[in-house]
Amino acid sequence: MNAEALIILIYVLVLASFLGFELISKVPPTLHTPLMSGSNAISGITIVGALIATSEMGFTTLSKWLGMFALILATINVVGGYAVTDRMLKMFKKK
Amino acid sequence: MNAEALIILIYVLVLASFLGFELISKVPPTLHTPLMSGSNAISGITIVGALIATSEMGFTTLSKWLGMFALILATINVVGGYAVTDRMLKMFKKK
Amino acid sequence: MKIGVLKETKEFEKRVALSPDVVKLLIKKEFKVIIESGAGESSYFLDADFEAAGAQVVPKKEVFSADVFLKVNAFTLEEVAEMRKGAACISFLYAYQLPDLVKAFKEKQIQSFSMDAVPRISRAQKMDALSSQANLAGYKAVLLGANHLGKIFPLMMTASGTITPAKVLIFGAGVAGLQAIATAKRLGAIVECTDVRPETKEQVESLGGRFLTVEGVEGVKVEGGYAKEVSAEYLEKQQQLIREKIKDADLVITTALVMGKKSPILVTEDMVKSMKTGSVIVDMAVESGGNCELSEKNQTVVKHGVTLVGESNLPSLLPVNASQLYATNISTLLLHLANSSGFTYDQEEEIAKGVLITKDGELVHPFTKSILNL
Amino acid sequence: MKIGVLKETKEFEKRVALSPDVVKLLIKKEFKVIIESGAGESSYFLDADFEAAGAQVVPKKEVFSADVFLKVNAFTLEEVAEMRKGAACISFLYAYQLPDLVKAFKEKQIQSFSMDAVPRISRAQKMDALSSQANLAGYKAVLLGANHLGKIFPLMMTASGTITPAKVLIFGAGVAGLQAIATAKRLGAIVECTDVRPETKEQVESLGGRFLTVEGVEGVKVEGGYAKEVSAEYLEKQQQLIREKIKDADLVITTALVMGKKSPILVTEDMVKSMKTGSVIVDMAVESGGNCELSEKNQTVVKHGVTLVGESNLPSLLPVNASQLYATNISTLLLHLANSSGFTYDQEEEIAKGVLITKDGELVHPFTKSILNL
Amino acid sequence: MSNIVQIAYLIASVLFVLGIKFLGKTKDARRGNMLSAVGMLIAIVATLTTLEIMSFVEMFACMLVGGAIGLYYAKKVEMTQIPEMVALFNGFGGMASLGVALSDHFFKTQVQGVEIDTVNSVSIIASVLIGGVTFTGSVVAWLKLNGKVSGQPITFSGQHLLNLLLLLTFLGVAVMTYLFQIEPIYITILVAIALLVGVLIVIPIGGADMPVVISLLNSYSGMAACATGFILNNNVLIVAGSLVGASGIILTQIMCKAMNRSLMNVLLGGFGQTTSAGAQDGPSIVIKEIGVEESAMLFDSASSVIVVPGYGMAVAQAQHVMRELMEQCEKRNIDFRFAIHPVAGRMPGHMNVLLAEANISYDKLIEMESINDDFANTDIVLVVGANDVVNPAARTNPQSPIYGMPILNADKARTVIVSKRSMGKGYAGIENELFGYPNCLMLFGDAKQTLTKVVGEMKEMS
Amino acid sequence: MSNIVQIAYLIASVLFVLGIKFLGKTKDARRGNMLSAVGMLIAIVATLTTLEIMSFVEMFACMLVGGAIGLYYAKKVEMTQIPEMVALFNGFGGMASLGVALSDHFFKTQVQGVEIDTVNSVSIIASVLIGGVTFTGSVVAWLKLNGKVSGQPITFSGQHLLNLLLLLTFLGVAVMTYLFQIEPIYITILVAIALLVGVLIVIPIGGADMPVVISLLNSYSGMAACATGFILNNNVLIVAGSLVGASGIILTQIMCKAMNRSLMNVLLGGFGQTTSAGAQDGPSIVIKEIGVEESAMLFDSASSVIVVPGYGMAVAQAQHVMRELMEQCEKRNIDFRFAIHPVAGRMPGHMNVLLAEANISYDKLIEMESINDDFANTDIVLVVGANDVVNPAARTNPQSPIYGMPILNADKARTVIVSKRSMGKGYAGIENELFGYPNCLMLFGDAKQTLTKVVGEMKEMS
Ligand SMILES: NC(=O)c1ccc[n+]([C@@H]2O[C@H](COP(=O)([O-])OP(=O)(O)OC[C@H]3O[C@@H](n4cnc5c(N)ncnc54)[C@H](OP(=O)(O)O)[C@@H]3O)[C@@H](O)[C@H]2O)c1
Ligand SMILES: NC(=O)c1ccc[n+]([C@@H]2O[C@H](COP(=O)([O-])OP(=O)(O)OC[C@H]3O[C@@H](n4cnc5c(N)ncnc54)[C@H](OP(=O)(O)O)[C@@H]3O)[C@@H](O)[C@H]2O)c1
Ligand SMILES: NC(=O)c1ccc[n+]([C@@H]2O[C@H](COP(=O)([O-])OP(=O)(O)OC[C@H]3O[C@@H](n4cnc5c(N)ncnc54)[C@H](O)[C@@H]3O)[C@@H](O)[C@H]2O)c1
């Protein structure tokens, strides 16, 4: 990776981190768990990485298996994460 | 500019805009003017553009003059902006 | 000018026309003040206090040397007899009820002014003794009523059970009625009030009371802030409303007056019968006939299980404050009409015109004239 | 079990031991209730109300067939004489003051329980008639005082001048004292209060009152929430404080009691003399000797220009509420001790132990024993 | 560009972010300004290192001149004129962006003769438009604020239509500019239109709304810088520009809300800033309105306040809010009292009853005679639902039914804020000329509701 | 990668931003989750289009399996076990990052045989470390929470030293990994160390602190995703990862603050998981704190509120604030009542006097008997300076001096907020175990001051 590309990625990283900080300022305690769970689902974005890994690197056994393993785990994280968050939040609505 | 570079610039733009929105949520009325003035000074960042313009494009008369003109104005904006903001904010302290 | 203050002679009257503070003020304005000995006693103003303020305290007889006489209640014929010809008198007169007194004034060519005739205009507010006394009366009516009631006013949730708040029903939201609302509300009662004048709704609510509106009728003529005439239809609807509300009331305070007339009967014997045993009615209109059929002037009686308080002179039960305020009112009027060297008023000026009853042997007050036909 | 309610015989007593509501509750629990005719009258509970609630209303004689007798005030010897042997009695007894009654109970082997001996523990709060009655008394004391005062309580700025607020000084911030503070404050007075127990400061302030602290001394022994003993030094400093404050007071209410003892003298004759003419003292401790030297039990007297109200039975002046609350208290105690088939209490249980005075011909109450030496 | 410069830009960007963040917090505002100034310095120095300095002298000369002018005016300007100064500075910023864009355009088309790609072209055009509008708009705002041009809204029929036409023309010419890059005429026309639009959109807006306009233009100048960033492919310009652009919009909205106006309402302009009294009889009074936030700011900066309660306070049941206001003021060590007129309300002692209910201690309530001389030394008098008792006609107009009644000298105070629902009359049924006095501001609305908001604002400020 | 994919990633990133933003707001949380799920879908679909799908079958099989497992557990899990489920999912996320990093490493070194540059290398190592720690850490947290491993902190001496040593070793081996990329042994060691460290840092932390740990690990898994983004030079991974990383840290801090602990305190562990109530006698109680803002948000989203006033309200003179709170709630159509305990305060009717003073109408005051059954259906009970009257010991503990006294069933409500200054006792002088109940949140501070702030926050929200 060339330095310029890296630096611009760092821009993205820095700005996104700031944004992450600013977005969460005051959260009522009832939302702590859903928020954790919801953002956990977002961190399942590794699934994109896993997809790329299984595909591009799909030729060696080890890389492939690792990729597939990662893909399964990431999918669990994503699907389970969103589903469970939604379940929790649905509960709140009922009131 | 190639598309990839553009897109990543747009990332920067989008994230920075979001950040701009999030940063300013509640501002006491007393700070409206200083904030306006302070962020006005920041918008004087065009000075960087003006510098580049005067330098890189410093060969043609028109471009150069335009660049210099821009540089003067941008410097006024930057220096005046910061100074006047600071003056305002100093006043608040007094109370 | 020499001011003479006589001790009140009316039964149960505890007020006095001037207070030491006001005497001091008048002395500063170069009036002379002579006061009958013991005049302030029942208002807890001692002779010594008056003397300290600069008045002369003298036996009754000597007071009659004054130029202008101040009292709370109307002067007696005996008092007038002792005055010098051409003297001046100021007090509550309700002259239209006292033809003999007016005659005596005329004969003695006494200039008389009546406190109850102060016009209710903005700049006369400081002389408005009707208001100042009604205000105290409103407060006192609640206290008297509360004292006769076998319950407390406020809601109280206690280990031994919950005491529900007393319900107080007030008729008439004039000065006295409003103060009664405020006082009952302060003590924690639920207060409801009705009045013929529609603008009183907002006033009642501004004090936390609930206003009972007689629905679907207009028919009240209001003149200069006073209820003048009420249509028969209105009265009937009002009766209905009262009939309904009075059953639940613990304390009823009636303040409805119609200037110069017998006060309207708002609470009939039937209604009293429908009330809860132990409840109380304070009839503040008892002096002018009463708003309740059964109330008796100056007496507290129990009828059909309801205690009827017919105290006709409530302000007098708060003599200290009542005298203080009255003294301010009467002295302000005096200063409006006169300075230390004599009367200076312009007979056409609104206030002077309003209060002047007799002058130079003539009855000049139009309203009094219209009633007495003198 | 048959409950008998006797009409109170004490002078001026208007309360009754049960209310129709409570009767209904007892009937539901399968008790029988017989009530002396007219017992509730002065609390505005009619015989018909009781009958509607399920009680039998009978002449006095027939009441004596009951198993347990309820009253507000202590039973008279005559009443005890009419009871069957082994019956039970509940009321305020203050048994340590009534050796004859205790003897009579012993002779007749009557189980007696005293309402004034209910221990002040959390779960007994519903039986705590001392509190429920003191609470009402505190309210009433203020109303009585306010009624005797020649001024109004609140500050009022009017066209006729400003009326300064009344100053109310309260001694003792027990249940009655606190309610007095609340009531006086509601009505708009400036309220100050002093008590020997330091924790009352916060309580007084929580009601908007100002607490007067006796500076620089400790020396108060508090036991179980009651002031037990006060050092001489404290008393002296307290006197000094009172002397200073009482001069400005318009209304003084004293509530200081020391359990089982004569109440302390807080207001001396000297102090009364120093007070403003027209001011009022309500001595709520008058029953047990009074907090003011000059107050007279059950009388309202004027001494040195100060009105001294010595009403010893204030709750009785609010008979409706007082009876309601007392009925809850006494019935809760009864239900704690017994069910419809008889007494079931455990003599070692804290409440039962606290209230039981005599049983099986024995005086079992330790405190009463210690005083009476029987 | 070297990595170090890029990292410097990154640091500058972070400092700008922190700067804006802190500028919104009373305590940290000054530090925030410092931080962003440091960021600016870093960005400038970093830029200077990258340049092949051909024109060192000119550059420094320009910066010296600009810096001196900026500093001079920043120091010299009077505090009251700061808003107009900010407007002017802001305009310069916009103009600078325009200048850079033009310079780049000419350089590429005229000197280098290269084709400008779409992104660059769009960026240049955006920079010209936004920069130009910002410049003339700011200048007009500046002129309006310092009185060189009337603060009155200047409107004419067809105004909005004209603006629309101009914008369409702009779009057309923009396309031409892209297609015929070599022709300088098109971009020149663009500049002209942009400058004209700037003038046109600001003139119909009244002087009182100028702060909002300036804030919006400030946001624009950020966007212009951002566009310039795209032209130069420069991150720090994009970050700083978009930060200012976005935060400026939010700030504008906050300010609009504070003025109880919608942004649209402000921009369409021409509604005039004075409400005339809805009086049917008598001479109508010209009054000035005040909003909740401004009221809060006035209280915040006062050192003495007197409240005059009247019947309206009772009607609104605003007594409890008064206690809160008192608490807020006393927290700020503001001397706070109530002036009780003897006949305020509808019964003797009406105000006393209510204020006692609200637990306001008696010693805060001052009688008319005792307080009447203090009004002249008082920063703010808040008249809450009172009318007759502060009506100067009682002193001056013998024809008035209240003539001769003593009144509270509220009018003598430095500033009078009157909280009532409308221009409705009081008990006496007469107009109150106090409301038209120059030191009097009307805070319309139910007393309880509006004052609750004022107190809310004050809580936020502390 | 095609531009369209990049734009899709940009959109996904924006959706993640909005998703996180809304997840923090009671009303919008569910929508936020949806938005971010849509973003995820877009990112996945966009990615799929770019792939030269060689292994289509395997890929879909993996996703099906993973999706099914995820969905199954998400549906099946009991509500009470959700935190542990989240922990596990989170661990999987971390492991996935590790897997991708490893896969990339092996692919490049073993298959392609290319040199991995510094940035990439660092990214891979970071991904391995963070992903590994996240995985085993989460698994331990999961085991602790579901009781398979004791919730007690497991400590041994030299624990911190061991961790330090391990980290140093990791650094050393990391350098080796970079230098001798071709040797798979180094990276394998790195994986092992990372997994071990994950276990070691979580075991000393007590079960009650697990939520904080999970939140922190959640932040880590974000960072791991971010590192993976750097490996793959993929923006959406960087944006999403850093968003989660940053917001996770903030959330962790918020949670720590709510538990009145510092993050350090939690992480260093071994202190026991209980904040002991300042009790000298009796078992100490574990409490949760709540702040002013969070309280306001809770009220904002409630549909029924009961206030239990006690002596502390009187001491604080907070009655007027209660009326304001009532007004704020009623504005939001929240059912709002006061439950009056017969002996609340220090005199009969104490609460009545005060609430009447504050002009709260009588019909808002409900007796204990009438309201006691309603608590169970109430969203929020606010206990204001009451203590004994809501002490469940009165029902359950025959030894307690208040045993047998009827109490208000405040504990039955969904959430109980207790406003008092400290863990101070009430009149009866006994501990109140209600304060330690899971549905109970302590709002410490003088009742008037804190609740004034809560009301202030609520006003701002509306
Ligand atoms: N105190 C007494 O004993 C007594 C007795 C009888 C008469 N008066 C007379 O009453 C008058 C008292 O003067 P004042 O200044 O107190 O009252 P005022 O002159 O009657 O004025 C009250 C003002 O309050 C405003 N208002 C009403 N509701 C409001 C609300 N919800 N929020 C905000 N403002 C509201 C009204 O204006 P908007 O409609 O525009 O809101 C009105 O102009 C004097 O003229 C006095 O002579 C007094
Ligand atoms: N009602 C009566 O007639 C009567 C008479 C005598 C006794 N009692 C007894 O009094 C008790 C009443 O119960 P309760 O629940 O009302 O009160 P409580 O149990 O006495 O508790 C009051 C609580 O208020 C808190 N507090 C004090 N000041 C505060 C402030 N400024 N802000 C916030 N909180 C404050 C205290 O905790 P912090 O110190 O932590 O803030 C304390 O725990 C019962 O035990 C009852 O038996 C009642
Ligand atoms: N501007 C001033 O200076 C000033 C001063 C004091 C009073 N006032 C006004 O004077 C007016 C009268 O006050 P007041 O206290 O002397 O009144 P009042 O004593 O004459 O009457 C008391 C109240 O009874 C009401 N009433 C009469 N008949 C009734 C009926 N049948 N049923 C129910 N209510 C009935 C009246 O409307 C009045 O409100 C009020 O409007 C008051 O505001 C004005």
Ligand SMILES: NC(=O)c1ccc[n+]([C@@H]2O[C@H](COP(=O)([O-])OP(=O)(O)OC[C@H]3O[C@@H](n4cnc5c(N)ncnc54)[C@H](O)[C@@H]3O)[C@@H](O)[C@H]2O)c1
């Ligand atoms: N927990 C409960 O169930 C419960 C119920 C009711 C009352 N109480 C408590 O019982 C206690 C006594 O209440 P009470 O009303 O029966 O008291 P009381 O009638 O015995 O005495 C009244 C007050 O006078 C005060 N006092 C005594 N000597 C004094 C002196 N020399 N100077 C000034 N003040 C003096 C006492 O301290 C007390 O506050 C209080 O602490 C009250 O809170 C508890």
